[in-house]
Amino acid sequence: MKKYSIILLMASIFFIGAAFSQVYTSSEGSIRFVSKTDFEEFEAVNHQPSVAMSSNGKVQFRVPVNSFEFEKKLMQTHFQENYMESSKFPNAEFKGTIIEPDNFKLKDGKQEVKVKGIMEIHGVVKEIEATGTIKKTKNEVIMFGNFDILLSDYKINIPKNNINQISNTITIHLEAKLEPKKSKN
Amino acid sequence: MKKVGLIILIIVAIAIVTGLFLWFQPTSKVADGEADFQISIEALVNEGIETDDSLFNDKYVDKVIQFSGDVYSLNIGDSQSEIQLDPNTDETVIVRASFDPSQNSDLKKITEGDSVKCQCKFNGISIPRDPDDLLSEIIVTFSRCTIKK
Numbered sequence: 001m002k003k004y005s006i007i008l009l010m011a012s013i014f015f016i017g018a019a020f021s022q023v024y025t026s027s028e029g030s031i032r033f034v035s036k037t038d039f040e041e042f043e044a045v046n047h048q049p050s051v052a053m054s055s056n057g058k059v060q061f062r063v064p065v066n067s068f069e070f071e072k073k074l075m076q077t078h079f080q081e082n083y084m085e086s087s088k089f090p091n092a093e094f095k096g097t098i099i100e101p102d103n104f105k106l107k108d109g110k111q112e113v114k115v116k117g118i119m120e121i122h123g124v125v126k127e128i129e130a131t132g133t134i135k136k137t138k139n140e141v142i143m144f145g146n147f148d149i150l151l152s153d154y155k156i157n158i159p160k161n162n163i164n165q166i167s168n169t170i171t172i173h174l175e176a177k178l179e180p181k182k183s184k185n
Numbered sequence: 186m187k188k189v190g191l192i193i194l195i196i197v198a199i200a201i202v203t204g205l206f207l208w209f210q211p212t213s214k215v216a217d218g219e220a221d222f223q224i225s226i227e228a229l230v231n232e233g234i235e236t237d238d239s240l241f242n243d244k245y246v247d248k249v250i251q252f253s254g255d256v257y258s259l260n261i262g263d264s265q266s267e268i269q270l271d272p273n274t275d276e277t278v279i280v281r282a283s284f285d286p287s288q289n290s291d292l293k294k295i296t297e298g299d300s301v302k303c304q305c306k307f308n309g310i311s312i313p314r315d316p317d318d319l320l321s322e323i324i325v326t327f328s329r330c331t332i333k334k
Contacts (some may be wrong), residue, residue, distance in 0.1 A: 023319055028260060028267075047265040047283055048308065048326050053321035060319045064326045066247055066308040067283070073213065080247070087242045090309035095318075 008065045021058075022106070022180055024141050026051035029176030031063055042075065044068040051143065051176040053134075055106040057098035058114055060089055061174065083156050084122055092121045094128075110135045115145070121154040132174070145174040192269040214285040215299055216306040220251040226270070226280055230323060233310040242309065247273070251304045251333065256297050266292050268330075282327040291332045305330035 029051050048067040053059045063114045065086040070076040080086040096117015098104040104113065111134050119128045132145030151158060151168050158166045187279050222245065229252070254270030266289055270280040282303050284292060295301060305327030312323050 025320070027258070028262070030265075047267070047279055048328065050279075050281075050311070050320050050324050054319060058319055062311050062320055062324065064308040064311070066306075066325060067328050069328075086309075087246050088239055090238075090242050090246055091311045093311075095315075 021054045022037060023052060023054050024178035025181045026061075026176040026178050029174070031061075032173045032177075033068075034171045034173070036171075037164055037167045042070070044070045044079065045171040047175065049176065051174070051178060052108075052181070053141065053143065057104035057106075057113075058096075059098065059117065060093070060095045061176075062093045064091055064120055066090065068088075083151075083158070089121075089123045091121075094119045099129075106134070106136055106141065108136050108138070117128075119149070121149070122156050124154045126153050133155075139179065140142045141178040143174070143176045143178060145172075195251045196307045214233060214287060214329060216249045216304055217331060218249065220304050221248040223251040226252055226254055226278065226325060230278055230310065230325065232324075234312060234324075241291050245307050246309050248307055249304060250327070251302065252280075253300065253302045256295055256299050256301055259292065259297055261289055261292050262286070266293070268295070268303075270301070270303075277321065278323045278325065280325045280327070282330045288331060294331070302333040303327070303330045304333050 002071075022124055026049065029049045030045055030047050031047045031049045032043055035041065046063055046068045049061050049063045051059075051061040065084045066080055068079065070079065086143050094117055096115045098113045099116045101111070104111075112131070114129060114131050116127070116129045118125050121127075128147065128149070130147035132143060133181035134144075135142045147149070148169050148171050151170060158168070207275045229245070229250070229259075236244075256268050257271040258269045260267050263286060266284040266286060268282050268284070270282060282305055287330050308326040308328055310323065313321050
């Protein structure tokens with residue numbers, strides 16, 4: 001009987017802990033991608049990623065594709081209309097969990113992390129892993145992440161005459177400042 | 186013969202100049218000019234929920250939209266500024282409007298709680314589909330915004 005009580009108590013603590021894990025959402029952030037070939041290097045930046053993480057290691061970000069800003073208008077038009085088909089797939093999204101360190105718990109200070117989850121770009125979902133850094137102070141969490149994706153994995157076709165200008169491997173840099181999620185009311 | 190050569194040369198020169206102009210044309214920083222739509226956030230969100238995604242996106246995404254709301258939070262930065270608006274509809278809707286730093290002088294006149302009218306490029310709406318989503322709000326995003334008097 002005592003044994004069952006202990007199990008019940010532990011289960012209650014686990015579920016209460018899970019239910020009350022603190023969620024942090026971004027107040028500022030950017031996501032930047034870089035394409036680099038022997039002939040051309042270019043980047044685009046997006047200042048509107050919505051990023052969230054929970055204190056027990058769940059991570060999510062959602063990015064409006066049309067918010068990527070390029071230096072050249074023509075590049076932006078091609079990116080939105082021809083490659084990303086943003087009117088069909090207006091958002092890219094990642095949902096995952098911190099797998100390293102094991103049993104991640106958000107704590108003050110800097111932690112190197114590995115995240116595993118599902119990335120959806122251009123209507124295609126794919127499992128990815130990424131490394132990053134999470135730095136927590138009393139009132140905020142700063143998140144950095146870097147990872148590569150292959151355009152071919154997401155059925156983003158580069159026309160043959162642009163193969164020298166656009167790399168199939170795109171490096172993505174994410175940076176976000178998060179604060180405890182607050183209610184609007 | 187000489188005349189034909191000259192015409193071809195002029196056509197080629199025009200094509201090169203046009204090509205270079207299009208290639209080097211910088212991205213616009215502000216959605217100025219005439220708005221394509223004047224619509225309330227409530228109406229936009231309701232249409233986004235009720236209409237087929239591709240029809241909704243074809244109609245509104247990348248278009249210039251004028252809308253109003255109360256400023257919920259304000260963040261003025263050197264590379265990008267953003268205000269979040271409370272559309273006075275539902276607590277699960279967040280409206281994010283980003284501004285080029287060239288608009289900071291207008292933003293500095295605003296404080297949280299003010300009612301503002303914005304004109305922006307509409308980048309889309311994201312509606313959470315999974316009850317486990319950490320991002321549980323409907324997020325409406327705009328960029329290249331200006332404050333309209």
